[in-house]
Amino acid sequence: MSTTCGEPHGSPKQPNGFEQLLSDMGIVQKNGAAHHPTTQGKVERYHQTLKRWLIADGLVDTVEALNTQLVRFAHIYNTQRPHRAIGRRTPETAYTAITKAIPVIAMADTIWRVRYDQVDATGTISIRYAGKLRHLGIGRAWARKRVLLLMQGHETMVIDRVAGEIIAEHTLDASKDYQKKR
Known part of the structure; x- marks a missing residue:
């Protein structure tokens, strides 16, 4: 079970029954600030894109068919669909283009x-x-x-x-x- 729960526009000063349940279960409630859509804005845009794609691709009748559809969407979203936020590149292209972090200390090729x-x-x-x-x-x-x-x-x-x-x-x-x- 998750240990945190993000909510886009909740008020941390007015707890409700759901927030109390989360607290009782040991889950930390994190509320986003109004008019500052950073993380939740990205997630909301992703969900909007997913919803539009699923509708355009056609509704399915089974969970297995939905899972197949979601796998296909993830592949297209990450490897074929250009994104404005990263210069009209695909996430795969943007990720593979950056230099990866390497250890500062040279380690031997053996396992510690x-x-x-x-x-x-x-x-x-x-x-x-x-x-x-x-x-x-x-x-x-x-x-x-x-x-x-x-x-x-x-x-x-x-x-x-x-x-x-x-x-x-x-x-x-x-x-x-x-x-x-x-």
Whole structure:
């Protein structure tokens, strides 16, 4: 179930039965400002276009036929129909023309294993590496603290979940149980 509900021109100062029901269900009511049709104006224009297209395409009798019609509409709307708001281009053309965001930090082509953990009373975290249980030295000062553990190959990084700082790094040695901090 959705956690928010937008209403185009509702008054936040005069709650009604519907708004009370939403509140009772834990749904936040968000009202648009009158004479400021930003998001709701776009949605209303889209719905108007959809309604006109469905009428022109012909009414259907079944839900399956309606779903087929809606899929066809979405394809035409996004890939064939030019839009004034984006320079008479299709949304697909506009989207593919822009440069996509890329990570600022160069990452290796391998996957980081991510684990949320808690440092034990002795200042260590237990992990399984190379088929055996290993203990990463974090430090007694970090006992019972919640941390984020990142592992990539034989490298680890332990991050304080509150401060976001790196508190320990390890290069795992498969011949040892206890792994010292670098």
